[in-house]
Amino acid sequence: MPTCRFCAAPLTHTFVDLGSSPIANDYLEPEDLSRMEPFYPLHAYVCAQCLLVQLPPVQAPESLFNAEYAYFSSFSDSWLGHARAYAQAMIQRFRLGAGSRVVEVASNDGYLLQYFRTAGIPVLGIEPARNCAAAALAKGIPTEVRFFGAATARALAADSAADLMAANNVLAHVPDINDFVEGFRILLKPTGVATFEFPHLLNLIQRNEFDTIYHEHYSYLSLHAARQVFAARDLTIFDVEELPSHGGSLRLFVRHAGNAALPVAPGVDRVAAKERQAGLDHLAGYLDFAPKAQKVKRDLLKFLIAAKEEGKTVVGYGAPAKGNTLLNYCGIRADLLAFTVDRSPYKHGRYLPGTHIPIHPPEQIMAVRPDYVLVLPWNLQAEIVEQMHAVRAWGGRFVVPIPELKVLP
Numbered sequence: 001m002p003t004c005r006f007c008a009a010p011l012t013h014t015f016v017d018l019g020s021s022p023i024a025n026d027y028l029e030p031e032d033l034s035r036m037e038p039f040y041p042l043h044a045y046v047c048a049q050c051l052l053v054q055l056p057p058v059q060a061p062e063s064l065f066n067a068e069y070a071y072f073s074s075f076s077d078s079w080l081g082h083a084r085a086y087a088q089a090m091i092q093r094f095r096l097g098a099g100s101r102v103v104e105v106a107s108n109d110g111y112l113l114q115y116f117r118t119a120g121i122p123v124l125g126i127e128p129a130r131n132c133a134a135a136a137l138a139k140g141i142p143t144e145v146r147f148f149g150a151a152t153a154r155a156l157a158a159d160s161a162a163d164l165m166a167a168n169n170v171l172a173h174v175p176d177i178n179d180f181v182e183g184f185r186i187l188l189k190p191t192g193v194a195t196f197e198f199p200h201l202l203n204l205i206q207r208n209e210f211d212t213i214y215h216e217h218y219s220y221l222s223l224h225a226a227r228q229v230f231a232a233r234d235l236t237i238f239d240v241e242e243l244p245s246h247g248g249s250l251r252l253f254v255r256h257a258g259n260a261a262l263p264v265a266p267g268v269d270r271v272a273a274k275e276r277q278a279g280l281d282h283l284a285g286y287l288d289f290a291p292k293a294q295k296v297k298r299d300l301l302k303f304l305i306a307a308k309e310e311g312k313t314v315v316g317y318g319a320p321a322k323g324n325t326l327l328n329y330c331g332i333r334a335d336l337l338a339f340t341v342d343r344s345p346y347k348h349g350r351y352l353p354g355t356h357i358p359i360h361p362p363e364q365i366m367a368v369r370p371d372y373v374l375v376l377p378w379n380l381q382a383e384i385v386e387q388m389h390a391v392r393a394w395g396g397r398f399v400v401p402i403p404e405l406k407v408l409p
Contacts, residue, residue: 002045002056005177005218006229009049011056013283015220016210016290018042021328022353024214024321030349033356042325044213044220046286050228053201053220053286055213057175078383080111082245083168086195087115090164094193096121103162103187105148106170110136117141124160126152149176153183162187165194169246171226172198172217181233184254191261194235194254196226202275203248205286208403210293211326212247222280223250223271230254239265247379247402297330299405304336312371314399316340317384319347319359323376326401328354337374341365366390372407374399 002011020039028037040058047054090096102116107125109132116123117140125143127133133145146152165188174180184194199212201222213220227237230252239253250271255262279285307314316323319342327337334357341362342348350359365373365388373391375381378400385398385408398408 004047004050004052005054005175006052006225006232007047007050009047011045011047011054013046013048013287014290015044015046015053015286016213016293017044018210018213018293018325018329021214021325024216024324024353026353027319027347027359028351028353028356030351033351037354039354040215042213042215042329046283048283050225051222051280051283051286052225052229053222055215055218057218058215076380076383078380079245082243083112084115086166087112087119090166090195091116091119091121094164096164098122100163101160102164102166103156103160104166104168105183106167106173107136107141107143108132110139110141110143112166112168113141114139124156124162126156148183149174149179150182150186153186157187160187161189161192162194163189163192165192167194168197169199169249171196172219172221175218177219177229178232181229181235185233185235185256188256190256191259192255193262196252196254197243197245197249199246200242200248200250201225202278202280205280205289206278207247208292208296209247209322210289210296211322211329211402214321214325216321221250222275223252223268224275224280226250226252231257234258236264237268238262240267240271242271245379293329296326296401296404300326300330300401301332301336303399303405303407304332307372308336313338313368314372314374315365315368315370316357316374316376317362317365317388317398318342318375318377318380319344319352320377322378324353324355326376327352327357333357338368338370339364340374340376362388369394370396372397372399374401376401378402 021042022039098120101122103124104113105126107127113123113125125136125141126148128147133143136143198221201220234257235254236257237252238255241251243249315338333355339358341360341364347359348361400406
């Protein structure tokens with residue numbers, strides 16, 4: 001029986017079971033198509049004791065975040081804008097300058113730290129995926145190629161103690177959440193601040209964002225669960241911001257428990273009250289989610305089958321991990337979705353895991369002129385519709401599958 005990664009209680013309650021799926025970022029080369037492809041259970045549980053929603057680990061992080069990792073943050077203009085705004089806000093709020101140090105955990109290709117570096121603030125990235133780290137180093141961002149946890153923090157603490165630590169969309173990606181958070185306690189200066197961004201479980205439930213469940217995401221976090229995780233390491237959440245990114249995220253501001261100079265702000269109670277109102281402080285609030293995912297599956301399949309029978313062409317935009325969860329859960333293959341496109345050259349000429357749908361450059365949509373474009377990274381809907389506005393010139397329409405199927409006018 002699996003056990004909770006935070007409190008070690010037995011996991012006996014299902015949040016949602018999405019069947020079996022391949023690793024979401026394991027994009028395939030043409031020669032891989034004739035080989036056996038591993039699928040793993042995608043069964044999310046909720047812990048009855050601490051209410052942390054989670055997947056039991058099926059692969060070690062070293063096999064997921066490696067030299068072939070396919071996600072580069074800098075290919076999203078809106079995410080770069082988000083990072084720039086964050087840097088400006090943190091510099092102003094915490095009076096960061098040339099004597100400060102900013103450390104980002106899971107720093108990817110340097111998309112965030114570049115803005116602190118431009119402001120003259122010393123930075124350090126910690127990134128386990130070697131190809132992403134190489135891209136950061138090419139930009140002049142000092143980067144340690146390693147996983148983060150207590151051991152890494154102790155190795156770096158003497159020279160790299162941080163005034164600000166950033167962890168964007170990584171807290172959910174670590175199987176040993178206690179060791180990971182302990183690393184922040186070690187590396188953060190006594191007066192320092194750490195910020196954590198992650199998709200808010202409340203939005204996942206209310207907006208039916210089940211496709212954000214995939215094997216790289218070990219945990220699905222609420223403020224209720226996160227407060228327990230940080231408190232266990234003598235860290236305190238002193239402020240919370242609600243963000244629109246990734247379908248609705250939280251940004252937690254965390255300090256050492258003994259740092260009374262940063263009082264707990266009203267935002268913490270405000271978000272906690274929202275979660276209580278939604279029932280996330282009791283087990284029952286988590287147990288009626290699965291039927292919502294099942295309805296999206298039925299509606300999307302009905303749409304694609306009807307389009308096929310009418311002789312319409314449907315292609316995808318984007319090759320995100322969430323799209324691979326959706327397509328594999330629904331059993332969609334290239335007969336219903338001819339191909340998808342992506343801005344990342346790293347993915348061109350490859351195939352989506354499980355579904356074997358080919359990935360082309362965005363220009364392929366202009367060449368084919370499809371009737372419908374299925375937007376797989378629905379969190380970037382506005383950006384994609386603007387980039388691909390020429391689709392409307394031939395009467396093409398955009399389709400968004402989450403939170404419910406919608407054909408845009």
